[in-house]
Amino acid sequence: MSENHGVQARSAQAWVEQTQSDLIALFEALDGSGQFARDAWRRQGGGGGVTAILTDGALFERAGVNSSAVWGEFDDAALAKIGGEERRFFATGVSVVLHPRNPFVPTLHANFRYFERGGEWWFGGGSDLTPYYPYDDDCRHFHSIWKSVCDRHDAAYYPHFKRWCDEYFYLQHRGEMRGIGGIFFDYVRTEFARDFAFVRDCAEALIHAYAPIAERRRGEPHGDRERAFQLIRRGRYVEFNLIYDRGTAFGLATGGRTESVLMSLPPLARWEYSYEPDPGSKEAQARAYLQPRDWVSPEA
Amino acid sequence: MSENHGVQARSAQAWVEQTQSDLIALFEALDGSGQFARDAWRRQGGGGGVTAILTDGALFERAGVNSSAVWGEFDDAALAKIGGEERRFFATGVSVVLHPRNPFVPTLHANFRYFERGGEWWFGGGSDLTPYYPYDDDCRHFHSIWKSVCDRHDAAYYPHFKRWCDEYFYLQHRGEMRGIGGIFFDYVRTEFARDFAFVRDCAEALIHAYAPIAERRRGEPHGDRERAFQLIRRGRYVEFNLIYDRGTAFGLATGGRTESVLMSLPPLARWEYSYEPDPGSKEAQARAYLQPRDWVSPEA
Numbered sequence: 001m002s003e004n005h006g007v008q009a010r011s012a013q014a015w016v017e018q019t020q021s022d023l024i025a026l027f028e029a030l031d032g033s034g035q036f037a038r039d040a041w042r043r044q045g046g047g048g049g050v051t052a053i054l055t056d057g058a059l060f061e062r063a064g065v066n067s068s069a070v071w072g073e074f075d076d077a078a079l080a081k082i083g084g085e086e087r088r089f090f091a092t093g094v095s096v097v098l099h100p101r102n103p104f105v106p107t108l109h110a111n112f113r114y115f116e117r118g119g120e121w122w123f124g125g126g127s128d129l130t131p132y133y134p135y136d137d138d139c140r141h142f143h144s145i146w147k148s149v150c151d152r153h154d155a156a157y158y159p160h161f162k163r164w165c166d167e168y169f170y171l172q173h174r175g176e177m178r179g180i181g182g183i184f185f186d187y188v189r190t191e192f193a194r195d196f197a198f199v200r201d202c203a204e205a206l207i208h209a210y211a212p213i214a215e216r217r218r219g220e221p222h223g224d225r226e227r228a229f230q231l232i233r234r235g236r237y238v239e240f241n242l243i244y245d246r247g248t249a250f251g252l253a254t255g256g257r258t259e260s261v262l263m264s265l266p267p268l269a270r271w272e273y274s275y276e277p278d279p280g281s282k283e284a285q286a287r288a289y290l291q292p293r294d295w296v297s298p299e300a
Numbered sequence: 301m302s303e304n305h306g307v308q309a310r311s312a313q314a315w316v317e318q319t320q321s322d323l324i325a326l327f328e329a330l331d332g333s334g335q336f337a338r339d340a341w342r343r344q345g346g347g348g349g350v351t352a353i354l355t356d357g358a359l360f361e362r363a364g365v366n367s368s369a370v371w372g373e374f375d376d377a378a379l380a381k382i383g384g385e386e387r388r389f390f391a392t393g394v395s396v397v398l399h400p401r402n403p404f405v406p407t408l409h410a411n412f413r414y415f416e417r418g419g420e421w422w423f424g425g426g427s428d429l430t431p432y433y434p435y436d437d438d439c440r441h442f443h444s445i446w447k448s449v450c451d452r453h454d455a456a457y458y459p460h461f462k463r464w465c466d467e468y469f470y471l472q473h474r475g476e477m478r479g480i481g482g483i484f485f486d487y488v489r490t491e492f493a494r495d496f497a498f499v500r501d502c503a504e505a506l507i508h509a510y511a512p513i514a515e516r517r518r519g520e521p522h523g524d525r526e527r528a529f530q531l532i533r534r535g536r537y538v539e540f541n542l543i544y545d546r547g548t549a550f551g552l553a554t555g556g557r558t559e560s561v562l563m564s565l566p567p568l569a570r571w572e573y574s575y576e577p578d579p580g581s582k583e584a585q586a587r588a589y590l591q592p593r594d595w596v597s598p599e600a
């Protein structure tokens with residue numbers, strides 16, 4: 001636990017640690033065979049974290065659940081990357097990246113964090129889904145869970161955070177989203193108790209957003225063709241994380257632990273020059289899902 | 301061929317096109333079985349290029365030789381990335397990335413380019429080698445070729461450009477170089493004829509720098525262990541290109557053709573959490589090569 005931090009920072013950090021343990025138990029149960037190995041690390045300059053990785057499970061080829069609480073002062077290099085003048089910061093958060101083995105099971109990403117910089121504080125986070133072979137039912141389910149969590153707190157949240165997610169997880173150079181979106185939010189700062197309750201609700205919803213999809217698809221038969229497509233789509237995942245993702249840039253620029261920051265990368269990825277799926281194939285159909293789309297209206 | 305460009309730009313562009321053809325012929329001969337497929341593209345805003353890719357050859361799992369000549373005005377997004385005020389530019393260059401199949405054969409990268417921005421012009425380029433299992437002989441050979449090319453033009457070039465390469469192809473977050481370096485230069489602008497002669501000499505030396513190494517190692521027996529290590533090291537190659545490489549950032553930011561810019565990525569790459577080779581293994585020994593080292597002194 002951090003010292004010399006205020007009650008908000010300490011509460012957020014304690015919650016992050018508890019949430020990591022809870023999620024580890026839930027994902028182990030979902031996997032049914034693999035177990036997470038925990039790896040604690042310290043950060044020079046202040047703080048540290050615990051990286052928990054499950055490798056070669058029944059469901060997950062690799063799953064990672066990171067927690068960290070880091071603090072100190074941004075150096076010039078970090079400031080140049082992040083902007084602003086204020087150097088003092090505190091950040092705590094929990095991150096999840098699940099890379100399933102079966103190409104019919106989507107990759108899941110989620111992150112929930114609390115941040116202080118100088119005298120300011122805010123929450124950020126979200127969760128997005130990256131199916132390889134998307135099903136409408138799955139997309140509707142995932143988005144409807146996030147809509148109901150958001151609606152319990154503020155009716156304006158879901159439309160706002162859904163759009164933010166569509167815009168954030170976008171590969172400019174490919175003209176496509178990383179997946180089918182979800183919610184993304186940052187700089188949420190109304191009242192601490194209220195915002196904290198929202199973020200806690202999000203983290204509790206995560207298993208409900210993902211497990212039913214994973215359960216329905218994990219037995220889907222697949223072969224070399226589906227594996228090859230999964231690896232190509234994973235290549236796009238790598239491109240997003242290394243070119244655009246602010247969390248990755250922040251982690252690497254602030255001396256975050258490289259292996260923990262990069263646990264989001266898939267175990268194996270493929271690049272094929274000018275890959276184009278055959279017109280009309282299920283791979284070509286999958287591409288249509290990578291543009292913003294309404295998944296929650298009754299007519300959707 | 302571009303119109304409305306000066307004689308320097310036109311000479312450089314013609315040379316780039318010729319060099320691409322020459323290199324394609326040389327690498328096809330070296331491969332012995334694969335053939336390059338050429339793909340011409342136009343760029344909105346001015347210019348275009350030819351991407352030539354060889355897939356599944358005898359020696360190369362994938363090889364790419366790109367040529368391009370692009371011009372126009374940087375938009376705000378490009379300017380924000382690149383810096384400076386002047387929007388008008390012309391750029392022509394040829395790029396090579398060879399990803400061999402056998403883990404004992406190194407990956408080769410080279411790039412030679414001519415640039416104009418407003419009233420300024422300069423040459424840039426270089427070549428670096430990324431062995432998976434490095435041999436001292438290969439490293440000495442590669443560097444000695446570049447030293448002799450440089451020395452024919454300016455005795456100060458090799459030490460300067462070698463150091464620049466060591467610094468440029470460096471993964472800050474890993475604390476290691478991408479490979480064993482080579483030469484890297486930019487903003488070379490003494491006299492056009494003199495600088496052009498240097499760059500032409502570099503491009504002609506490329507096959508001599510690489511072919512003897514590829515020939516000596518291509519028959520080396522290897523199995524799953526060496527393949528797994530190659531894929532992990534290729535993951536670092538992806539990290540460098542997507543996080544640090546200025547050419548990639550420039551290409552994606554100026555609306556370069558994505559598939560041509562990203563042809564540098566390996567066909568397949570692997571990430572393993574906290575990968576550590578066994579102490580004393582050949583994989584552990586390989587890591588010692590990823591720090592700057594003198595490869596040309598008599599005692600080296």
